[in-house]
Amino acid sequence: MSEAVVNSNDTKIVVYTRAFLGLMQRDFRVLTREIVPFLIRIAMNPLLFLFVFTFVMPHMTGGSTLSPTAGMAAAGGGGFGTVLLPGLMAVAIMFSGIAAVALPLAQEFGVTREIDDRVMCPLPIGAVAIEKIVFSAIQSIFAAAVVFPLAYYIPSTPVLVHVSSWWFFIAVLVLASLLAGALGLTIGTFVQPKQIGLIFGVVIMPITFLGCVYYPWAALSPIKWLQNGVLINPIVYITEGLRAALTPTVGHMPDATILAMLLFFFVLLTLMGLRGFANRVLS
Amino acid sequence: MSESIVEILGLRKVYAGKNPVTAVDGIDLHVPSGLIYGLLGPNGAGKTTTISIATTRAIPTAGSVKIAGIDVVAHPALARCVIGVVPQYNTLDRSCTAFENIYFHCRYFGMAKQVAAQRTAQLLEQFRLSDRAAAYPQALSGGLAQRLQIARAIAHHPKVLFLDEPSAGLDPQSRIAMWDAVQALRGEGITVVLTTHYMEEADAICDRVAIIDHGKILIEDSPAALKASVGGDIIYDLRMRGVRDSGLLEKELATIEGVTRVEVIEGGLRVLARVQDGLLAKVVTTANEYGLRDVTTIEPSLETVFIRLTGRDLRE
The missing domain is CATH 3.30.70.920 (Lrp/AsnC effector binding domain/regulation of amino acid metabolism (RAM) domain)
Incomplete structure (x- = not known):
């Protein structure tokens, strides 16, 4: 039969690769059909944030006193926009991971069970979950790329961007995006589908506000317990990594520490996510 | 009897927990190639668990399942190449149209774009769904959705098609249309294993029936022989x-x-x-x-x- 699917001379890896690419193609098709909601989703948060904090407030009388980190950022060079650029990119990356993996999984594991056909494709179960992470990472990179021009052009004071090492920047961006996908997988498989609405309050808000998004980690030094406490938050390493790669004039953690911790959280969350995924689809 | 395409040996499944439940309690089954084979039993008899194990979705506590010679526990990903599955519930991809549901399924199984598109068009025609190709699953009636699920399940030319309670929730007319569609699969050389708790269904379309209760097979034969066995x-x-x-x-x-x-x-x-x-x-x-x-x-x-x-x- 000309259309026979599994030829005996196809190796396992060929069968798996084709299935993996098939899943990617399906996800791209679905995403492109919903491109407008996707763009709104990734652009709205940074757009409004930048507009209010780096454009509207500086124009107000005494606006700078309303922005608590302005003075600190100015001391390091650049305005609040310089602090916000990597922070908002980190939020975009993290949120894409949640929106691309955790939310769809909650639906697919819940009432509709529509993930079944994809789980039944000729791939090890873990690879189906890895595809989710990879596809989510691509969306995260795209989301981060959308934030960049917004954060560069909207602030009323110039944003100081300087990439000294493209390799470091790419490594941080890719690792951070994969980490966000793994976080989404872990949340999507561990949280009960009907409770998925709660994750905004219970997970997303705390890891964002305590993720060194709106202030650099070094600036927490007067509050030692908090500075040490936030180290368990993976978002901290995404923001600090982007800060080190893009806006090095603002103080940041050492490069090697950042990469090591990004890698550590990526592996940890991937293993947890894979386990949760297998628990959900196998009995 | 021709060669068995599904070989189940000493299958047991115990769901652990406070009160462990033995869903499957030592099932041996040999399904000859090319038949429509029914697992008949009441709800909770262990039919769905047996099918879940055979379709790589549950891990057995003991025993083995081989499909076309492939051990489904040891090589689940490869076993999925030779099986098609229609679960009890509607698992159509809500984000994709009827056409895309089959098309992407073909792509998962490695078909080239053009081959996948041809196969999809042919299946939509065969299952009388061509005019609904652009419809989303939410817009399909229960009967049409069921036919689309069967079409999708056989798109990659599996050797065995598993149907779990295929007529659950179907109106009588859709049920008969589904029976016709399943019987037409004989011509394609696909072995069908279905579960049902409707004896009319087992009687109407199955070549052989295993009656299953409390995780055990009580008897196994053709419907005619089974009926004769109780002496009319x-x-x-x-x-x-x-x-x-x-x-x-x-x-x-x-x-x-x-x-x-x-x-x-x-x-x-x-x-x-x-x-x-x-x-x-x-x-x-x-x-x-x-x-x-x-x-x-x-x-x-x-x-x-x-x-x-x-x-x-x-x-x-």
């Missing part, structure tokens, strides 16, 4: 006004020629007998003196086989 039994369920002297009535009924067995059931007695002219009249006359309220006749069917084997109705 007919069952009369007698509903009585009171249960006084039921022991006496039981004895009296047992002496009637043709009656093979009398059992006490809730609210009356069950008489198993060989089909014979005038028997019903004798049974009714005898029982009338003891306060007979109502008689139900159950013709020889897979249901009488099941009742004979378990003492219970399939629906209980």
